[in-house]
Amino acid sequence: MAWFKKQRKPIEPQDKQSRVPEGLWVKCPSCAQIIYNKDLWASLSVCTKCAHHFRISAAERLRTLFDGAWEEHDRGLQSTDPLAFTDVKPYRKRLDASMAATGLNDAVITATGQVDGVDTVIAAMEYGFIGGSMGVVVGEKITRAIERAIAGRMPVIIVSCSGGARMMEGALSLMQMAKISGALARLDRAKLPYISVLTDPTTGGVTASFAMLGDVNIAEPKALIGFAGPRVIEQTIRQKLPDGFQTSEFLLEHGMLDMVVDRREMKDVIARVLRFSVPRREVPVETERTVPAEIGR
Ligand SMILES: [Zn+2]
Numbered sequence: 001m002a003w004f005k006k007q008r009k010p011i012e013p014q015d016k017q018s019r020v021p022e023g024l025w026v027k028c029p030s031c032a033q034i035i036y037n038k039d040l041w042a043s044l045s046v047c048t049k050c051a052h053h054f055r056i057s058a059a060e061r062l063r064t065l066f067d068g069a070w071e072e073h074d075r076g077l078q079s080t081d082p083l084a085f086t087d088v089k090p091y092r093k094r095l096d097a098s099m100a101a102t103g104l105n106d107a108v109i110t111a112t113g114q115v116d117g118v119d120t121v122i123a124a125m126e127y128g129f130i131g132g133s134m135g136v137v138v139g140e141k142i143t144r145a146i147e148r149a150i151a152g153r154m155p156v157i158i159v160s161c162s163g164g165a166r167m168m169e170g171a172l173s174l175m176q177m178a179k180i181s182g183a184l185a186r187l188d189r190a191k192l193p194y195i196s197v198l199t200d201p202t203t204g205g206v207t208a209s210f211a212m213l214g215d216v217n218i219a220e221p222k223a224l225i226g227f228a229g230p231r232v233i234e235q236t237i238r239q240k241l242p243d244g245f246q247t248s249e250f251l252l253e254h255g256m257l258d259m260v261v262d263r264r265e266m267k268d269v270i271a272r273v274l275r276f277s278v279p280r281r282e283v284p285v286e287t288e289r290t291v292p293a294e295i296g297r
Contacts, residue, residue: 028052044263053220053263055200057102058109058126061159065122065267070113074144077137078105083170091168098129106137107162110145112154116271118278121149124159125206132162134206135169139176142210146183150190155278157270159197160211164204177209184213193277195270198225198248198257216273218259218266219248225256 026035030052040047044064045054062070078095085091099105107129112121123142125132142158149156165173187194196214198207200223207227211217219225226246234241244250248260261269 026054046263051221051262053200053222055127055161057128058104058124058159058161061124061161062109062111062113062122064263065115065124065157065159065270066111066113066120067115067117068113070111070122072109072111073148074110074141076105077141079135079137079169081168082136082172083168085168085170087168094130094168102126102128104129106135106141107132107166108138108141110141112148112152115157115267115274118271118274119152119154120157120274121145121152121154122157122159125161127161127163127201130166130168132160132206133164133166133173134162134176135166135173136176138166139173139179142176142180143183146180146187146194149192150187153190153192155193155195155274156184156187157195157197158210158214159199160202160206161199162202162204162206162211164206164208174205177205180210181213184210188215193274195273197266197270198223200224203227203229212256214258215277216259217257218261218269219251219257220263220266221248221260223248225251 024037026037026040027033028035028047028050031047031050033047033049035047040054045056045060046052047054056064081092081095083091098107104126107126108123109126110121110123112119114120115122123145125138146156148154165177167173184194193215194213196211196217198211198217198219200220202211202219202223202225204227207225211225224246225248228236230241230245242250248257251257252260259269
């Protein structure tokens with residue numbers, strides 16, 4: 001028998017409903033500045049006070065790079081769950097949830113459009129889809145995008161935003177590293193440029209394959225870029241890692257990247273790279289050099 005009984009009901013929690021409408025303002029996780037959503041949209045999701053780069057979706061990424069409309073390719077490709085894999089929940093359920101959340105069928109959008117007037121193929125990875133992981137569909141879509149670029153004599157840009165290979169597809173996901181790298185080698189032999197853009201985060205099998213294979217490797221500021229996580233490395237080599245390890249700036253200093261570029265300047269920088277690496281089509285190619293007769297003698 002209890003000594004006493006609680007008679008009163010616990011105090012009701014106060015009505016905590018915010019008077020600020022949802023989604024109108026965003027708080028910067030870096031400097032705590034409250035930013036009006038429209039302002040954030042206008043600055044390409046970069047904090048206007050501290051230049052913190054918010055993570056953006058694949059579709060938003062294409063909007064920041066293409067001049068206008070783009071044509072999407074292979075939208076219908078879907079994973080068949082080849083291993084019928086289940087961890088804490090079935091892989092099939094994870095796929096369905098990600099499809100519903102992002103409106104995409106897998107973790108990459110591949111598209112053709114113009115960047116500063118140059119016909120370009122862009123593959124942008126979607127972190128919202130199982131951590132932007134690279135499975136069979138991502139590998140196939142990127143490979144097809146590169147092959148399309150070779151056929152149409154176009155440069156390729158791949159924007160990485162990924163936790164690495166998709167473990168739910170086992171060895172099949174790892175094979176995509178070789179498949180995409182092989183396609184990039186063919187692009188190279190066709191003398192077409194490949195620009196790799198590394199955003200936060202670019203890790204695992206993506207870093208270990210195509211993200212580091214660009215003719216020019218450009219990263220966004222303060223992005224996490226690495227293969228294994230810092231804790232795993234510390235445990236393996238039994239050494240303390242230096243400060244800022246695996247950030248864009250650290251990698252630039254150690255020769256792993258060519259440039260670290262603010263998202264707001266990214267398109268201009270890419271346009272400049274394209275200008276010196278892709279011959280302009282409208283300029284007629286000089287077939288014969290005409291040497292004045294006097295000089296010829
Ligand atoms: Zn900020």
